[in-house]
Amino acid sequence: MPSWEFEQRAMARGCSAVCGCDEAGAGPLAGRVYAAAVILPIDVELPGLDDSKKLNAERRDVLFDLIRNQAIAWSVTWVEPGEIDKIDILNSRIKAMQMAIDALIPKADHALIDGNRDHGSIFRITSNHELIVKGDSLSNSIAAASILAKVNRDCYMWEMDTLYPQYEFGRHKGYPTKRHYELLRKYGPCAIHRRSFLKNL
Secondary structure: EEOOHHHHHHHHHHOEEEEEEEEOOOOOOOOOEEEEEOOOOOOOOOOOOOOHHHHHHHHHHHHHHHHHHHEEEEEEEOOHHHHHHHOOHHHHHHHHHHHHHHOOOOOOOEEEEEEEOOOOOOOOOOOOOOEEEHHHHHHHHHHHHHEEEHHHHEEEHHHHHHHHHHHHHHHHHHOEEEEHHHHHHHHHHOOOOOOHOOOOO
16 A cells, blocks of 8 residues: 655655656557646545555545545646657656646645656656656555546546547547457547557557
8 A cells, every 4th residue: 555655755855845646548549648746735634545556436536536625736737649649658658747747836846756767768857756666556645646647537538438439438448458459440540549559450
């Protein structure tokens, strides 16, 4: 379960506003990649907080509202599929995360970033930060960010499901499932498909 260990370490070094940052949607064949950043009060009560991937949709939705209502600051940003094709998914993830950190009001003076990469060939995390592998399972702030990013992306994919019902985006959220590939072969890609992800189609 995540804890406050990394936030408290940063505060012990003199940081006053520590945010967690994570992204959602790096692997799908379609849709945006999302990122979120969150500054939480250390004494916040968020029962069952964990990595978004370990929670069911109902629990994520409950925590989504609790996080937004109790956070000191939060933000959600994204990169569109067309730009993902132009700059690649790593640069898109990094860009979205830095945008999320930059959008926080008040600002964070230290960011806890999920993963082991903080730069691509074009974009990099420029804020004061540290990388935490599996951070969404270790840091409360990153876990909260993972939930905001995941729920926002899922809502977006439900909207895309109404625009492009033939692809069943509400069912697989754009991920490379057997059914998604079947529908791609039948209908071809639509406007939100990442063409750079479809080379083996």
